[in-house]
Amino acid sequence: MIIFDEKRHAEEILKKGFKTKNKTVFETFILAKYFFYIGLDETKVKQRIIKFYEKFQEDFNLDEYYKVINRTINYAINSKLKTDKKVHITQYELDIIQSLNNLREQKLAFVMLVLYKFNNFNKFTVSLEDLFKLSELATINSKTRLQLLHKLTSNGLIDINTRGKRWVKFSDKRGISVLNINDFDNFIWEYLHYIDEGKFKKCIECGKLIRITNYKNKYCDSCRSIKNKEKYIKYNMKRK
Ligand SMILES: [Zn+2]
Secondary structure: OOOOOHHHHHHHHHHHOOOOOOOHHHHHHHHHHHHHHOOOOHHHHHHHHHHHHHHHOOOOOHHHHHHHHHHHHHHHHOOOOOOOOOEEEEHHHHHHHHOOOOHHHHHHHHHHHHHHHHOOOOOEOOOHHHHHHHOOOOOOOHHHHHHHHHHHHHOOOEEEOOOOOEEEOOOOOOOOEEEEEOOOOOOHHHHHHHOOOOOEEEOOOOOOEEEOOOOOOOOOHHHHHHHHHHHHHHHHHHHO
16 A cells, blocks of 8 residues: 555544554554644654554553554654655656557556656655556456566666666656646546546546546545535534
């Protein structure tokens, strides 16, 4: 799982508990950074984290967790919460991607580019599962996955080192942005929309792309859930 916006992630786990089973320490780290970010001091951060564990971790035992919690908070003090990041794609980059001869390669190259720029042009690791899910290619088999990656590597567009870190070789640091990614939910849609592949329209509330499956849909998922909540509250107020 790639976390594109740690503020949003923290707010979600505060409501519903951890989203992963084996990365709870990392999620605790994000939570601690979030508490510092909203201005709490170290003592308060510790209290809030313990409260969170008591609420969501079954059989929570402070004796067992205090070392992890303390260490995580110590790391979090000096780390910045990653939030509100944006990625800009230039014409040069889009031209390179569009010159690839099949859509699968294009999607994969686009996602690799966005991840590389999201990581500030640093080499990064990504699981194949995440990579192909983000590319909306999750259903293809592992042999084809490797072939696709190999194709891009042999074209000189991407590369990987012996430690499994990947990078993109056609990124453009100076060009003017043609495509802006402000929200990373289904960001592949930005590319598909750009090349006129598939039917999309914009959410009338926030401008995010939505795939047209139902013509009545006016909102993206997150705006729709907010609207539904508002409706529900209004309805209940009327009943009282
Ligand atoms: Zn929206």
